[in-house]
Amino acid sequence: MMPRLRLARLAPFALLAVAMPAHAAIGEWVEGEHVRLRLVATHDESGALQGLIEMELEPGWKTYWRSPGDAGIPPRFDFSASRNAGGAEVEFPAPERSDDGFAASNVYHDRVALPVRVAPSTAGQPVRLDLAADLGVCDEVCLPVAIKAVLDVPADDRDNAADGLIREARAALPGPGRPGEFEILALKRVDGDDRAPVFEAEIHAGSADDVLLFAETPADWYPAPPAAADAEEEGVTRFRFAVDRKSATTPIDGAEIRLTLTEGDAATERRFHLDATGAGH
Template sequence: MMKRRFQTLFLAALATTAVLSGPALAAVGAWTEGDRARVRLLAGGLDDEGALMGAIEIELAPDWHTYWRSPGAAGIPPNTDFSASGNLRDIAVRYPVPQRYDDGYAISNVYDGRVLLPLVIDAGDDAAPVDLRLSLDIGVCHDVCIPEHFDAALEIPSGATDAEAARAIAEAWKLIPGPPEPGVLAVESVARSGGTDRHPEYVVTIANAGGAPAEVFVEGPADWYAGVPEPMPDGKDAAYRVVFDRLGAKTPIDAAQFVVTIVTPDRAIEQRLGPD
């Protein structure tokens, strides 16, 4: 039920972005083709706070997938580099909720089909064009996994808008987790419960007032690998046990910060916090 809900939202985004495959416009970049995927940049006007909204659009070959920012037991996280851009003060990349994929050997967090990664673009000079240049490295997998590199570009004139691109980006934002809702859907605590320094174990306790089935993704420091959280009944709240692998990690346990994403059939939240 939960996966069908987010698949429905994802298909809505696909239906919207499908109309963008025509000639490049001022706010729609050209496709950069790879072996099993292709990539382009979109821009869709300003948000309510005056930030320029954009997206990285990734279209994958049938039966191939790529990975979330935290890939899980296998896979390559995306690496985005906008350092060659012009008139760009700052840029943030947002990631929609992934699907869990079990190939019989490992469980990974993936995207398939077509995915849009929304961008929040801060121009250095609002009156001048933004020369957006992306260097992107991703892993794509089917029976084998291969690295793919893409260089995509889009010059965005000041005030440029494209209704179709804006609509596609708006649909993509519907798949982005929102802020926590205390007492409704939120993380109550992340506490170490045992394990070893190599494999520390934590319990993540959430508030889930609606009682709907929840899927939980837990990320630790970049040099820690997180296993799949396992639910532990805990009264009216829900508790999840997660074990990390710190092989080769330099981030000390007492300095660990966590990002927890909670997904239910009708909402998703993302929360950053430290250990209790």
């Protein structure tokens, strides 16, 4: 199924919020429309620079995961204007699933903290993190929001409060799972043709009613939300999801599918590379 944005309900322009540079490990909040954002960064005990994008949403409003689902605006975080930062990799905790009967989306409510791995170009020198964030925020209407935030981080500075926020956010990222109890076991193709293949994932977890599985595919594939396929068998639960590949140019052979499994506050993920038959390895 092609992703569907509620264009009739989408504001025609992005609302831009800009902050002056902050000279501290924890930046000032930048107020956007129904959302605010700040940057956090400090050096860890090894001397490596760790960062964080923290967002808080007004009650009832939501923003989207890196893969928004059937409808939504994927976030974009651009650090290219930063100084002495050769690269910045943003990481995402597992989302919630929001299904309003029209579309199922992968979202965050209330607050979300995204860890950022920063690679200074020159070690031992100050870093300026300059972020341009483009977000979608939705309640009864959906708005594109642009926010700019800047944080100057002194060389080799370490801030305990910032370090605590970053550690907390990293602890919320998907982990390795628990073998035999909470893990993603396998992925294979079980039905459909190449234009609309159906995949089945096997997992170890609690009741299928208590877990969610999220599937991410190549950008020109459009997966339906995975749903429990049948009753549990010897502790194994199966989820199936169909993929719309009618307009795809990315071949099945060699494609990557990333699965994220959640149960309460626990989350784990696994990447599979498909062979020509659609089996994941």
